[in-house]
Amino acid sequence: MGLVVQKYGGSSVADAEGIKRVAKRIVEAKKNGNQVVVVVSAMGDTTDELIDLAERVSPMPAGREFDMLLTAGERISMALLAMAIKNLGHEAQSFTGSQAGVITDSVHNKARIIDVTPGRIRESLDKGNIAIVAGFQGVSQDKKDITTLGRGGSDTTAVALAAALDAEVCEIYTDVDGVFTADPRVVKKAKKIDWISFEDMLELAASGSKVLLHRCVEYARRYNIPIHVRSSFSGLQGTWVSSEPIxxxxxxxxxxxxxxxxxxxxxxxxxxxxxxxxxxxxxxxxxxxxxxxxxxxxxxxxxxxxxxxxxxxxxxxxxxxxxxxxxxxxxxxxxxxxxxxxxxxxxxxxxxxxxxxxxxxxxxxxxxxxxxxxxxxxxxxxxxxxxxxxxxxxxxxxxxxxxxxxxxxxxxxxxxxxxxxxx
Amino acid sequence: MGLVVQKYGGSSVADAEGIKRVAKRIVEAKKNGNQVVVVVSAMGDTTDELIDLAERVSPMPAGREFDMLLTAGERISMALLAMAIKNLGHEAQSFTGSQAGVITDSVHNKARIIDVTPGRIRESLDKGNIAIVAGFQGVSQDKKDITTLGRGGSDTTAVALAAALDAEVCEIYTDVDGVFTADPRVVKKAKKIDWISFEDMLELAASGSKVLLHRCVEYARRYNIPIHVRSSFSGLQGTWVSSEPIxxxxxxxxxxxxxxxxxxxxxxxxxxxxxxxxxxxxxxxxxxxxxxxxxxxxxxxxxxxxxxxxxxxxxxxxxxxxxxxxxxxxxxxxxxxxxxxxxxxxxxxxxxxxxxxxxxxxxxxxxxxxxxxxxxxxxxxxxxxxxxxxxxxxxxxxxxxxxxxxxxxxxxxxxxxxxxxxx
CATH class of the missing domain: 3.30.2130.10 (VC0802-like)
Structure with a gap:
């Protein structure tokens, strides 16, 4: 039985309907005989709304409190997703970054993951549960404060968990079918790339391609975790990012x-x-x-x-x-x-x-x-x-x-x- | 120097303006020479909106996930409140129920507090900070899961913290001036009660008075913590609830x-x-x-x-x-x-x-x-x-x-x- 880590972005879980659609897809992966760990972002524009609130209260929001605020978004989406899965008759448990063992440094708003100790996730999986993890957040090693990982942090959470759990693949679900040979909004005839090496993906990310962020690809390369970028709206194969074709x-x-x-x-x-x-x-x-x-x-x-x-x-x-x-x-x-x-x-x-x-x-x-x-x-x-x-x-x-x-x-x-x- | 616990309900922090107003009041208490611990509820209708989302995802939301969902509301309000206080030039730190040491049993959605170990709060106060604590939530002793305390849980959090910190008073801020001799919406000539004994307050709460819940008063009586129920919208003295007149x-x-x-x-x-x-x-x-x-x-x-x-x-x-x-x-x-x-x-x-x-x-x-x-x-x-x-x-x-x-x-x-x- 394989272990799969799936990550769903904010646009995939923008509303109750989106959460239910994603829940079905997760249950499919489970039914196919996999152990499934899901990393989820905040719903739709939640994070932007929280940032807006913070700015109305204080022109220069402080790091520690700002992180505490933002992490509320993923708590909401992960809890709802776990409920939706249970409603389909499968067992699911949600975990905050801290509960999932995502240990970071203390640099608020853009913390770096320094260790992942997913004991509770492993235990939950062994009981047959689907584990849902809040993306974008961790807990600081020294002060035990809630931290956030900065832009694209949920992708990094997913890859880091995949590495710590020795997953077969880290699937990044988004609103496009994969990585394209150019931005499809600019080049109508852009082609979906079936497979790309870590090195080329790193250069594309550093050069402005927004599908995957540099940091997440770097992490995947270091631990040799294949990434499969694909759409949560279609059933199509997406783009595999790995050291060798899979x-x-x-x-x-x-x-x-x-x-x-x-x-x-x-x-x-x-x-x-x-x-x-x-x-x-x-x-x-x-x-x-x-x-x-x-x-x-x-x-x-x-x-x-x-x-x-x-x-x-x-x-x-x-x-x-x-x-x-x-x-x-x-x-x-x-x-x-x-x-x-x-x-x-x-x-x-x-x-x-x-x-x-x-x-x-x-x-x-x-x-x-x-x-x-x-x-x-x-x-x-x-x-x-x-x-x-x-x-x-x-x-x-x-x-x-x-x-x-x-x-x-x-x-x-x-x-x-x-x-x-x-x- | 005295230690004061203040609790603000959802209507007091319903929007950015409310949060700023409450922040000023908290800073006043600090300026008056007190150590100040603040317990805060979720903003306005946040909790109801989260419940509504949950119901759209699953007709029978599960206990553990439901609690995880609901506690997001207080994380938002407490982080914003801490930011607003910092913006007034005072130091504030926010704490989740778990970080504040609110230990409960494992009965999700209506957990009971079984211990309060406010080591981090005490440490933060000793550094001169104002401590902001998420109401309504705790962490279960055995499973380390997030729990919620049920209806009126934030009041109970405030009284329990006041007891654990040996506070001089627990101030419950609400949208009425205190406890009245009858519901003012029914009896125009109802009078504000200046002082009431724990026993009488318990009977009023058990008989339908909604200002304080039975459970919170029971807790205050057990640990002999005076409660001062007052309005966050006016500067008036409210109702003191205690064993003897203060x-x-x-x-x-x-x-x-x-x-x-x-x-x-x-x-x-x-x-x-x-x-x-x-x-x-x-x-x-x-x-x-x-x-x-x-x-x-x-x-x-x-x-x-x-x-x-x-x-x-x-x-x-x-x-x-x-x-x-x-x-x-x-x-x-x-x-x-x-x-x-x-x-x-x-x-x-x-x-x-x-x-x-x-x-x-x-x-x-x-x-x-x-x-x-x-x-x-x-x-x-x-x-x-x-x-x-x-x-x-x-x-x-x-x-x-x-x-x-x-x-x-x-x-x-x-x-x-x-x-x-x-x-």
């Missing part, structure tokens, strides 16, 4: 897995930086001290006449204000002329392990963009990814052009988007 | 504390019961086996010619169906002619320790009812209470008549009802 499916690794895009970043250019050792370090130390994660970095060739250079980097738009403030504060120490802030940019990335052995990929990528009339502003590459920054308005056209150029287009418009945003 | 207030004990009424009961009459030993026992064994609590019991004088008698008793309307079924099932064993069910009854009770030493009270009570043209169907008495059952429609008039007859009427219409039902 079972008798001999899927050949594609040269290119997909095209991702990201319009959530902004670009800051530090203009007129003295071209001498230590200057770049001073800039990025100021940014790091403000706890801002940056993405791409480019330094222009220095103009010999002036001895000055420009340094550009990209970062989440939400961190823009903070970064500008941090740089202005360190201006005298660093020494630069001015700062330029640009949030009208977009990033397009081509991801695929085949790149390593196909030297023509980079050239074809740039040709496709050029043919589509898209100007490139920044370039960054890894072993299995090429990313460029363009004007934000050029992104949809650029993605479609690249998708077509690499032969990723489907013969039909197969992509279906069922509901909300699914997180 | 402080320099030399309040003389009134002969009559108040008039309570209850229209939530029904009457069942078992007709044609053989008048021989063991018959009544068989009837009430059948009722007890169905876990139904009954209130008043009356047996008519047997008619000598038939050797048959009638037995009537009252019970909560909500248990009516179950009681009839239990009796029908035991019909052959008991032997009776028929059952009569009547839910158009009401109970009026006169409560006061002075009754013991004032023999005329009973007579005056019956005279007042008679003068008001109210027919009495059943009578039951305790040392400090007389209760009668009448037609439901007669209740308001009967309560007013008795209230006037015993000189309880205020010179003015002082009673103010601020908000919802306040539980």
């Amino acid at each position: 079972g008798d499916k001999k899927v050949e690794q594609a040269i290119i897995s997909g095209v991702a895009h990201d319009t959530s970043e902004a670009k800051i250019t530090v203009v007129g930086v003295p071209d001498k050792p230590g200057e770049a370090a001073a800039i990025f130390r100021a940014i790091a001290d403000a706890e801002i994660n940056i993405d791409m970095v480019v330094q222009n060739v220095s103009a010999a006449s002036t001895g000055l250079t420009d340094i550009s980097f990209t970062l989440p738009k939400t961190e823009g204000r903070k970064a500008i403030d941090a740089l202005e504060k360190s201006r005298s120490g660093i020494g630069f002329d001015s700062l330029r802030y640009d949030d009208q940019i977009g990033k397009i990335s081509l991801v695929g392990a085949g790149m390593k052995t196909n030297p023509g990929v980079t050239a074809s990528f740039f040709e496709a963009l050029s043919d589509a009339g898209v100007n490139i502003e920044l370039i960054s590459t890894s072993e299995i990814r090429i990313s460029v920054v363009t004007r934000k308005d050029d992104v949809p056209e650029a993605v479609r052009a690249v998708h077509t150029a690499f032969g990723l287009d489907s013969d039909t418009d197969e992509a279906v988007v069922y509901g909300g945003t699914g997180r | 402080g320099d207030k030399k309040v003389e004990q009134a002969i009559i504390s108040g008039v309570a009424h209850d229209t939530s009961e029904a009457k069942i009459t078992v007709v044609g019961v053989p008048d021989k030993p063991g018959e009544a026992a068989a009837i009430f064994r059948a009722i007890a086996d169905a876990e139904i609590n009954i209130d008043m019991v009356v047996q008519n004088v047997s008619a000598a010619s038939t050797g048959l008698t009638d037995i009537s008793f009252t019970l909560p309307k909500t248990e009516g169906r179950k009681a009839i079924d239990a009796l029908e099932k035991s019909r052959s064993g008991i032997g009776f002619d028929s059952l009569r069910y009547d839910d158009q009854i009401g109970k009026i009770s006169l409560v006061g320790a002075g009754m013991k030493t004032n023999p005329g009270v009973t007579a005056s009570f019956f005279e007042a009812l008679s003068d008001a043209g109210v027919n009495i169907e059943l009578i039951s008495t305790s040392e400090i209470r007389i209760s009668v059952v009448t037609r439901k429609d007669d209740v308001p008039e009967a309560v007013r008549a008795v209230h006037t007859a015993f000189g309880l009427d205020s010179d003015t219409d002082e009673a103010v009802v601020y908000g919802g039902t306040g539980r």
Whole structure:
């Protein structure tokens, strides 16, 4: 008998009907002879409503109390889901993150899982129960306080539990049929990917694909837990994410897995930086001290006449204000002329392990963009990814052009988007 | 420095504004030099909305999951309240029932508190924090499952914490100014009671007064914790409930504390019961086996010619169906002619320790009812209470008549009802 971990997002359990539909699917998995652990997110917009309430009470909600507040959402959905399963004649027990043994550090609002001790879950499964676990939450090791795992935390809960319970698979149910070769809302002819390696999935996630978050894939790779991303609205097979293709499916690794895009970043250019050792370090130390994660970095060739250079980097738009403030504060120490802030940019990335052995990929990528009339502003590459920054308005056209150029287009418009945003 | 436990009901924290108002009041108590522990209910109608969701998912929600669901309500209100207090520049920490050390038995939906170990609360107070505790919930001793305490559970949480922390007072904030000599919605001239003994308060609660529940008062009496019932909407002194009048207030004990009424009961009459030993026992064994609590019991004088008698008793309307079924099932064993069910009854009770030493009270009570043209169907008495059952429609008039007859009427219409039902 296998052990399966299933995760259902907020759009799958948005209302009583959704909960009942999901309950039926869970019972099916149980009837198929599996032990079943289910991780569930808060219903629909519950979390947003709680955040809104918090903001009305206090402009800067405190970490510990904010986590206590948000975790109420998953308690509601998990209890309702357990009731719905019992109503179908099967035994189910719900567990909070703490009860499920999800132990985290004490960084409220974005805690990291440091251990999973699922003794109570194992016990419940051994009694024949279906175990329902609140996603997105844990308990801090030192203070025994309730913590939340931040964005995409329920996916991480599911993968962490799958690892701790040595599950056969972690199924992530969402409102799309799987991972596609591009965002189906932009590319009508995007194809569902049957299988993708952890490495390619990590690059896609880092490049703006929103189906799975980087952190969750990273966790799955470390413990070698196959992920099956699929829709809770259809019965279709979705996308398998694993180190090797699963079972008798001999899927050949594609040269290119997909095209991702990201319009959530902004670009800051530090203009007129003295071209001498230590200057770049001073800039990025100021940014790091403000706890801002940056993405791409480019330094222009220095103009010999002036001895000055420009340094550009990209970062989440939400961190823009903070970064500008941090740089202005360190201006005298660093020494630069001015700062330029640009949030009208977009990033397009081509991801695929085949790149390593196909030297023509980079050239074809740039040709496709050029043919589509898209100007490139920044370039960054890894072993299995090429990313460029363009004007934000050029992104949809650029993605479609690249998708077509690499032969990723489907013969039909197969992509279906069922509901909300699914997180 | 004193330690004060305050409890705020759902109507006091119905929205963000209510939470901010309550936060200010809590901070006042802290500024006055007290250590402050706050017990809070779920916001407004949250609990009812969760119950409604549960019913849409499953017609018979299971105990353990139902408790998990309902406790989400208090987690939301307590976290928001802690945020609002911090926003006023004071330190606050919120605690679930489990974190606060509220240990219960395992009877889901109506668990009993068996121990309170408020180590974390004490620690938080000693650091100068205001401690916010989720009312209505605890954790079961044996299984470590989340439990709820049933109706009025937040009041019980407050009193139990006050006892465990050796508090000076347990303040119960609600949407009325205190305990009145009668329900102000029925008797415009009802007076606020300044002080009432535990014993009289217990009888009032048992007789239908809804401001404090019997269980909470019983707990306070056992541990001798003074309760101060007052409004969270006004700054007025409310009603003190304690063994002796508090402080320099030399309040003389009134002969009559108040008039309570209850229209939530029904009457069942078992007709044609053989008048021989063991018959009544068989009837009430059948009722007890169905876990139904009954209130008043009356047996008519047997008619000598038939050797048959009638037995009537009252019970909560909500248990009516179950009681009839239990009796029908035991019909052959008991032997009776028929059952009569009547839910158009009401109970009026006169409560006061002075009754013991004032023999005329009973007579005056019956005279007042008679003068008001109210027919009495059943009578039951305790040392400090007389209760009668009448037609439901007669209740308001009967309560007013008795209230006037015993000189309880205020010179003015002082009673103010601020908000919802306040539980």
